[in-house]
Amino acid sequence: MLVCEHCAASYPTEKPRWRCDCGGTLMLESPARFDLAALRERASNLWPNLWRYADALPVPIADAVTLGEGATPLLPLAGAWGDAHFKLDFMMPTGSFKDRGSAVMVSQLKRWGLTEIIENSSGNAGVSVAAYCARANIDAHIFVPAHASIGKTAQIALHGARLSPIQGTREDVTAAALNAAQATFYAGHSWSPYFIHGVKTLAFELWEQLEFRAPDAVIVPVGNGSLVLGCCLGFNELRNAGMIDRLPCLIAVQAARCAPLARAWQQWMDVPVPVNKENTMAEGIAIAAPIKGRAILAAVRETNGLFVTVAESEIFNALKIMAKIGLYIEPTSAVAPAALIKLREQGEIDPAASVVVELTGSGLKSSEKISEMLGAEVAGGT
Ligand SMILES: [Zn+2]
Incomplete structure (x- = not known):
C-alpha cells in the first residue's frame, strides 16, 4: 500500500504512481521479516548482496534487477577520530550507495511494465538509475545540472541514457524534469517510496556485520535525506521484528554552505529553513529545499540524533585524511568523516560509543574536481 505522507490517502501498488493526487510524497507500507538462522548460516546460494534480505523488501527476488549491489565492507579504523567503523558503500557497482x-x-x-522513465540528479543517482535501467532494458532520460562532474555524465551517457544538462540551479533541473514528466513516468529517486526501501538495507548490513547488533551512532551525509530515512526505516523494522532493542542515533551532516535542515534543527523547527545556497564542494548534498525535509527532521529526532554542519576546509581536510589511509572518496562523502573528527574534538561522542561512518561515493567520478581543488590549494600557497 502506498500512503500519502501529507493527506493519508492510500493507493494500491499495482499501478505506477510517484506521488499523491494532492501533490504529497508517498511512503510504502510493506511487511519486513528477518530469518536470523538463514542469515547466520548463509545457507542461501545467492550472491552476497542486498537481496539476501528479500523477506524484508517490497519486491520479490524473482523480479530483482540486480548488478550484485550491497554487502559492502565495514572497516574498523582508528585515527584522529578515535575508533570507528567505516562502511565502504562507495564500493558499489556504480560507485555510490x-x-x-x-x-x-x-x-x-x-x-510495472514501464519502458521509459525520467529522473533528475546531480550525478550519483543519475548514474545509478541509468545503469539499472540499462540492466532492466528501460529507456532512461536523465536531467542533470550543466555543471555536474564529467565523470558522472560520461557514465550516464555510456549506459545509454538520454542526458539533458540544464543551466541554472538544482531546482531548475527538477522543474525541467517534472515538466517532461507530464508525458513520461517520473522516477525521481527523491520521491520514490521504493528507493528508501532499498537504502534501508544499509541498516540491515550494519546490524549483521556488527554481529547482529545495532551501532550506537551512524553518521551520514544529508541532502534529500534518503540515507537518514532509509536508516530510520531499516532500524525501525529491525526493532519491530525484535532483532534490536533500540535505534542508533542518526548523525546527519550538511555542508555549512547549504544547510536548510541543520539550520532548522538549531532553531527547533520541524520544517527546513530557506537558505541561499552557496557553492560547496559537497555538490551531492547541496539541496536548498529537500522534498521530505519534515520527515528527515522527525527521523533524526526519533533516534535521539543530531545535525552537524562542516565548513569547506573541514570537508577538504577529511577528504585528504581519508585518502592518506587509502580511501579515495568523493568530496560529498567527506562530510561524514569531517563531522566525526569535529564531534570527537568537541567531546560530543562518548569515546566508548560504537560509531559507523557511511562513505557514500567513490572519488573516481570526481577526480577532475578534486584535481581542481588541489590546484587551487597550491595556487593559494597553503
Ligand atoms: Zn495526499
Whole structure:
C-alpha cells in the first residue's frame, strides 16, 4: 500500500504512481521479516548482496534487477577520530550507495511494465538509475545540472541514457524534469517510496556485520535525506521484528554552505529553513529545499540524533585524511568523516560509543574536481 505522507490517502501498488493526487510524497507500507538462522548460516546460494534480505523488501527476488549491489565492507579504523567503523558503500557497482535504492526502485519500475522513465540528479543517482535501467532494458532520460562532474555524465551517457544538462540551479533541473514528466513516468529517486526501501538495507548490513547488533551512532551525509530515512526505516523494522532493542542515533551532516535542515534543527523547527545556497564542494548534498525535509527532521529526532554542519576546509581536510589511509572518496562523502573528527574534538561522542561512518561515493567520478581543488590549494600557497 502506498500512503500519502501529507493527506493519508492510500493507493494500491499495482499501478505506477510517484506521488499523491494532492501533490504529497508517498511512503510504502510493506511487511519486513528477518530469518536470523538463514542469515547466520548463509545457507542461501545467492550472491552476497542486498537481496539476501528479500523477506524484508517490497519486491520479490524473482523480479530483482540486480548488478550484485550491497554487502559492502565495514572497516574498523582508528585515527584522529578515535575508533570507528567505516562502511565502504562507495564500493558499489556504480560507485555510490545509490545502487541500494536504484536496485529496488528499478525492479519495481520493471514490474510495472514501464519502458521509459525520467529522473533528475546531480550525478550519483543519475548514474545509478541509468545503469539499472540499462540492466532492466528501460529507456532512461536523465536531467542533470550543466555543471555536474564529467565523470558522472560520461557514465550516464555510456549506459545509454538520454542526458539533458540544464543551466541554472538544482531546482531548475527538477522543474525541467517534472515538466517532461507530464508525458513520461517520473522516477525521481527523491520521491520514490521504493528507493528508501532499498537504502534501508544499509541498516540491515550494519546490524549483521556488527554481529547482529545495532551501532550506537551512524553518521551520514544529508541532502534529500534518503540515507537518514532509509536508516530510520531499516532500524525501525529491525526493532519491530525484535532483532534490536533500540535505534542508533542518526548523525546527519550538511555542508555549512547549504544547510536548510541543520539550520532548522538549531532553531527547533520541524520544517527546513530557506537558505541561499552557496557553492560547496559537497555538490551531492547541496539541496536548498529537500522534498521530505519534515520527515528527515522527525527521523533524526526519533533516534535521539543530531545535525552537524562542516565548513569547506573541514570537508577538504577529511577528504585528504581519508585518502592518506587509502580511501579515495568523493568530496560529498567527506562530510561524514569531517563531522566525526569535529564531534570527537568537541567531546560530543562518548569515546566508548560504537560509531559507523557511511562513505557514500567513490572519488573516481570526481577526480577532475578534486584535481581542481588541489590546484587551487597550491595556487593559494597553503
Ligand atoms: Zn495526499
